[in-house]
Amino acid sequence: xxxxxxxxxxxxxxxxxxxxxxxxxxxxxxxxxxxxxxxxxxxxxxxxxxxxxxxxxxxxxxxxxxxxxxxxxxxxxxxxxxxxxxxxxxxxxxxxxxxxxxxxxxxxxxxxxxxxxxxxxxxxxxxxxxxxxxxxxxxxxxxxxxxxxxxxxxxxxxxxxxxxxxxxxxxxxxxxxxxxxxxxxxxxxxxxxxxxxxxxxxxxxxxxxxxxxxxxxxxxxxxxxxxxxxxxxxxxxxxxxxxxxxxxxxxxxxxxxxxxxxxxxxxxxxxxxxxxxxxxxxxxxxxxxxxxxxxxxxxxxxxxxxxxxxxxxxxxxxxxxxxxxxxxxxxxxxxxxxxxxxxxxxxxxxxxxxxxxxxxxxxxxxxxxxxxxxxxxxxxxxxxxxxxxxxxxxxxxxxxxxxxxxxxxxxxxxxxxxxxxxxxxxxxxxxxxxxxxxxxxxxxxxxxxxxxxxxxxxxxxxxxxxxxxxxxxxxxxxxxxxxxxxxxxxxxxxxxxxxxxxxxxxxxxxxxxxxxxxxxxxxxxxxxxxxxxxxxxxxxxxxxxxxxxxxxxxxxxxxxxxxxxxxxxxxxxxxxxxxxxxxxxxxxxxxxxxxxxxxxxxxxxxxxxxxxxxxxxxxxxxxxxxxxxxxxxxxxxxxxxxxxxxxxxxxxxxxxxxxxxxxxxxxxxxxxxxxxxxxxxxxxxxxxxxxxxxxxxxxxxxxxxxxxxxxxxxxxxxxxxxxxxxxxxxxxxxxxxxxxxxxxxxxxxxxxxxxxxxxxxxxxxxxxx
Amino acid sequence: xxxxxxxxxxxxxxxxxxxxxxxxxxxxxxxxxxxxxxxxxxxxxxxxxxxxxxxxxxxxxxxxxxxxxxxxxxxxxxxxxxxxxxxxxxxxxxxxxxxxxxxxxxxxxxxxxxxxxxxxxxxxxxxxxxxxxxxxxxxxxxxxxxxxxxxxxxxxxxxxxxxxxxxxxxxxxx
Numbered sequence: 001x002x003x004x005x006x007x008x009x010x011x012x013x014x015x016x017x018x019x020x021x022x023x024x025x026x027x028x029x030x031x032x033x034x035x036x037x038x039x040x041x042x043x044x045x046x047x048x049x050x051x052x053x054x055x056x057x058x059x060x061x062x063x064x065x066x067x068x069x070x071x072x073x074x075x076x077x078x079x080x081x082x083x084x085x086x087x088x089x090x091x092x093x094x095x096x097x098x099x100x101x102x103x104x105x106x107x108x109x110x111x112x113x114x115x116x117x118x119x120x121x122x123x124x125x126x127x128x129x130x131x132x133x134x135x136x137x138x139x140x141x142x143x144x145x146x147x148x149x150x151x152x153x154x155x156x157x158x159x160x161x162x163x164x165x166x167x168x169x170x171x172x173x174x175x176x177x178x179x180x181x182x183x184x185x186x187x188x189x190x191x192x193x194x195x196x197x198x199x200x201x202x203x204x205x206x207x208x209x210x211x212x213x214x215x216x217x218x219x220x221x222x223x224x225x226x227x228x229x230x231x232x233x234x235x236x237x238x239x240x241x242x243x244x245x246x247x248x249x250x251x252x253x254x255x256x257x258x259x260x261x262x263x264x265x266x267x268x269x270x271x272x273x274x275x276x277x278x279x280x281x282x283x284x285x286x287x288x289x290x291x292x293x294x295x296x297x298x299x300x301x302x303x304x305x306x307x308x309x310x311x312x313x314x315x316x317x318x319x320x321x322x323x324x325x326x327x328x329x330x331x332x333x334x335x336x337x338x339x340x341x342x343x344x345x346x347x348x349x350x351x352x353x354x355x356x357x358x359x360x361x362x363x364x365x366x367x368x369x370x371x372x373x374x375x376x377x378x379x380x381x382x383x384x385x386x387x388x389x390x391x392x393x394x395x396x397x398x399x400x401x402x403x404x405x406x407x408x409x410x411x412x413x414x415x416x417x418x419x420x421x422x423x424x425x426x427x428x429x430x431x432x433x434x435x436x437x438x439x440x441x442x443x444x445x446x447x448x449x450x451x452x453x454x455x456x457x458x459x460x461x462x463x464x465x466x467x468x469x470x471x472x473x474x475x476x477x478x479x480x481x482x483x484x485x486x487x488x489x490x491x492x493x494x495x496x497x498x499x500x501x502x503x504x505x506x507x508x509x510x511x512x513x514x515x516x517x518x519x520x521x522x523x524x525x526x527x528x529x530x531x532x533x534x535x536x537x538x539x540x541x542x543x544x545x546x547x548x549x550x551x552x553x554x555x556x557x558x559x560x561x562x563x564x565x566x567x568x569x570x571x572x573x574x575x576x577x578x579x580x581x582x583x584x585x586x587x588x589x590x591x592x593x594x595x596x597x598x599x600x601x602x603x604x605x606x607x608x609x610x611x612x613x614x615x616x617x618x619x620x621x622x623x624x625x626x627x628x629x630x631x632x633x634x635x636x637x638x639x640x641x642x643x644x645x646x647x648x649x650x651x652x653x654x655x656x657x658x659x660x661x662x663x664x665x666x667x668x669x670x671x672x673x674x675x676x677x678x679x680x681x682x683x684x685x686x687x688x689x690x691x692x693x694x695x696x697x698x699x700x701x702x703x704x705x706x707x708x709x710x711x712x713x714x715x716x717x718x719x720x721x722x723x724x725x726x727x728x729x730x731x732x733x734x735x736x737x738x739x740x741x742x743x744x745x746x747x748x749x750x751x752x753x754x755x756x757x758x759x760x761x762x763x764x765x766x767x768x769x
Numbered sequence: 770x771x772x773x774x775x776x777x778x779x780x781x782x783x784x785x786x787x788x789x790x791x792x793x794x795x796x797x798x799x800x801x802x803x804x805x806x807x808x809x810x811x812x813x814x815x816x817x818x819x820x821x822x823x824x825x826x827x828x829x830x831x832x833x834x835x836x837x838x839x840x841x842x843x844x845x846x847x848x849x850x851x852x853x854x855x856x857x858x859x860x861x862x863x864x865x866x867x868x869x870x871x872x873x874x875x876x877x878x879x880x881x882x883x884x885x886x887x888x889x890x891x892x893x894x895x896x897x898x899x900x901x902x903x904x905x906x907x908x909x910x911x912x913x914x915x916x917x918x919x920x921x922x923x924x925x926x927x928x929x930x931x932x933x934x935x936x937x938x939x940x941x942x943x
Contacts, residue, residue: 198866198869201874202865202871202874205871205874205877206849206858206862206865206866206874206877206881207849207852207853207854207855207858207862208807208808208848208849208850208852208878209855210807210874212807212810214811214875215807247771248771248773248790248791249790266798266802267798267801267802268789268791268794268795268798268802269791272791339923340873340875341873341875341876341921341922342811342812342820342873342875343811343812395873396873396875397873397875397923398872398873398875398923398924399873400923426811428814429812429813429814429815658869662872662926662929665925665926665928665929666872666924667925668925669925669927691817692813692817692818692919693817693919697815698815705921705923706927707909707910707911707912707919708905708907708909708910708920708927708930708931709907709912710910711927711928714928
């Protein structure tokens with residue numbers, strides 16, 4: 001574990017050059033007192049530091065975290081480039097409320113590269129220009145005569161009379177603030193950015209020397225498991241621990257309101273004791289019936305907000321009334337899971353009183369996407385001050401949004417507080433499948449009108465979506481353990497920008513209306529969460545691309561329906577409404593790679609072959625993505641095999657082409673999985689799909705993901721824009737794949753699937769109406 | 770009532786005597802919590818994902834469903850921790866690095882240990898052919914004659930994992 005360093009120490013260590021900068025663009029807040037005391041300018045919203053030490057090593061203190069996407073490597077490349085270093089000279093201290101400054105929100109939404117990259121570049125360039133000036137003074141030549149390499153600055157290309165950064169800094173304490181006007185390197189001179197450097201974290205992961213959240217051990221640590229309620233709205237009645245006491249190592253049952261956990265000396269004992277504990281619950285109000293979801297989402301009684309997603313264009317109603325042909329279709333995507341391979345894990349050490357030196361009373365290790373929002377929520381849960389809580393980020397198994405990481409940390413904190421010792425909790429698989437915050441089910445109605453020439457005269461997309469925003473946000477009521485102990489979650493907010501992501505299209509239609517309906521998961525009155533908390537739908541939050549997955553599925557499938565109605569080629573039809581040269585370029589690149597001008601692949605024995613395409617611009621203003629999918633549909637079994645997916649991708653400047661390629665591949669494969677297989681099932685009380693695979697031992701519903709034999713060939717065309725801003729690539733591609741597959745199935749079999757997942761049952765029902 | 774048990778095992782080539790209070794405790798928890806081996810991981814607890822895969826006497830086992838009382842004294846346990854080091858990585862580890870075959874890589878133990886058992890099992894059975902891409906995919910999907918275990922990856926590193934296993938096999942079968 002990295003040693004603790006107070007903010008003040010950043011500015012008081014001898015022999016360092018520190019650049020303060022902000023990674024959060026919208027922050028307008030007061031300074032921590034210790035930073036102010038250190039003399040920092042009060043009008044600068046510092047939330048990160050870049051520090052160069054006497055050993056030439058650069059340390060970035062940042063609230064952003066590595067979520068398994070390779071972001072750390074890419075950010076390191078940016079710093080190495082501007083400071084003429086190699087990537088092994090740069091380290092990150094990530095996500096520790098005692099070490100990383102600020103109130104930085106979350107690592108999410110495909111934002112890290114595009115929001116942090118340019119700011120890190122400027123901070124590093126600010127440091128470099130200061131070093132260059134020092135070198136000019138100390139070596140006695142003008143800065144123009146100086147060159148840098150591997151952490152040294154000297155005269156000319158041979159670096160004569162070179163001095164290392166550490167030597168240049170000497171014993172000085174140099175405090176700078178990032179200078180937005182600083183000279184940065186010309187992209188034409190890049191040697192590190194744009195190269196496919198291997199990820200810095202992977203060797204340790206393959207050698208079993210990496211410490212995941214699940215591997216964190218603390219001295220004197222006990223183990224625990226939670227026993228969640230029998231239903232989403234169930235209330236605790238009683239427990240019988242008589243069988244637990246026979247488990248060697250059993251310590252105690254902790255029960256507070258509806259929160260129940262079992263603590264033991266070792267992990268096996270915790271698992272056995274949790275199984276042995278008999279808890280009686282009273283079931284509460286039933287959830288909406290799963291089979292009724294498409295209607296229930298549209299039921300006005302469940303809607304708390306209806307708004308235009310964007311300003312309407314033209315007059316849709318008149319245009320539809322005057323259209324030669326009109327078309328209307330409903331689309332639906334189910335609740336889906338993050339389904340991390342490693343169940344969520346948290347460790348907490350909650351003491352009876354704050355440490356007299358640090359003031360810390362609770363230390364929490366978590367795979368959270370935001371240490372600060374979790375810090376406040378944990379403080380509220382424990383009834384102590386926020387400054388008495390330290391949250392330390394440790395990378396966990398794959399994070400594709402707001403999964404169980406925060407909740408399990410809260411479980412550990414509550415249990416540690418109860419037993420007065422450090423406690424580790426790892427969720428069992430059924431806890432993860434059953435209780436993680438889900439990606440919401442969504443319903444869409446699309447209407448379109450064509451003129452006599454097959455041109456689109458009207459487009460009308462209405463979406464119904466539960467909330468995509470259930471993150472801790474500093475409130476214990478947004479954590480499971482908080483809700484179980486009586487706290488209320490934040491009232492549900494507007495879905496604009498979350499549930500409506502990519503609901504608008506980038507096609508130039510003369511009449512275009514996009515409307516959102518926000519659906520409540522739980523009862524609210526007058527915009528406030530009603531007490532007692534009563535869910536009508538499963539708890540939801542942020543899953544990769546938020547509403548974009550479902551919205552794009554609906555948009556790009558319906559676009560294909562309109563093209564078919566118009567008798568037009570799907571590619572040419574889309575191109576007719578695109579004028580942005582970058583959009584046209586990704587479409588052309590996709591078409592060339594996919595071979596759209598050639599016949600689709602032949603049908604395999606007894607199969608139906610099809611090819612479909614899709615396009616979008618992420619958040620309507622960022623990365624451009626076009627995809628083509630090839631499928632083989634088995635008309636006898638209804639099975640769909642996606643055989644090949646081609647993606648053309650322009651996310652601006654490419655920092656690491658191999659890392660980018662890997663993100664796109666991962667997006668495609670996860671999207672194929674979500675499109676073909678994934679659906680959370682639930683009954684009146686709770687999620688029922690709690691195993692990866694049903695069998696005679698686990699006869700319940702399964703939530704399964706793609707197997708190796710189901711993975712398509714993935715081919716990616718990267719379009720680099722070295723002189724433009726880098727944009728994120730963590731989410732855009734997942735949005736285009738479902739519709740490309742659906743369109744390919746239509747091409748293969750003439751059936752239009754409007755409900756995800758495309759199961760064999762659904763295919764057979766469509767083939768044999 | 771729980772029955773205690775003591776076993777002497779050979780873990781990654783080192784003799785280890787371990788005691789458990791409950792002889793049905795699964796090997797996974799002994800490896801992780803008593804022996805400090807972080808290679809094998811908890812994923813599902815019911816042998817459906819592969820995170821906990823180890824070799825016992827050269828045979829692939831899901832350590833989350835391998836009770837201690839099913840192991841004999843002297844059983845040889847191999848975990849990812851024992852395969853190679855930074856200076857001398859196992860061919861599978863090197864191939865995974867070369868192919869960048871993981872994102873979160875929580876499944877790396879699953880894939881590498883499964884592949885190790887798969888390739889060594891073939892070689893021991895007299896088959897020294899490098900497995901084809903389809904054979905590797907079928908093995909990892911539980912569709913091969915050798916094994917019905919499934920290996921899950923959520924991040925979507927599948928194509929790289931298959932390439933890495935094939936490249937490592939080229940070295941391992943000779």
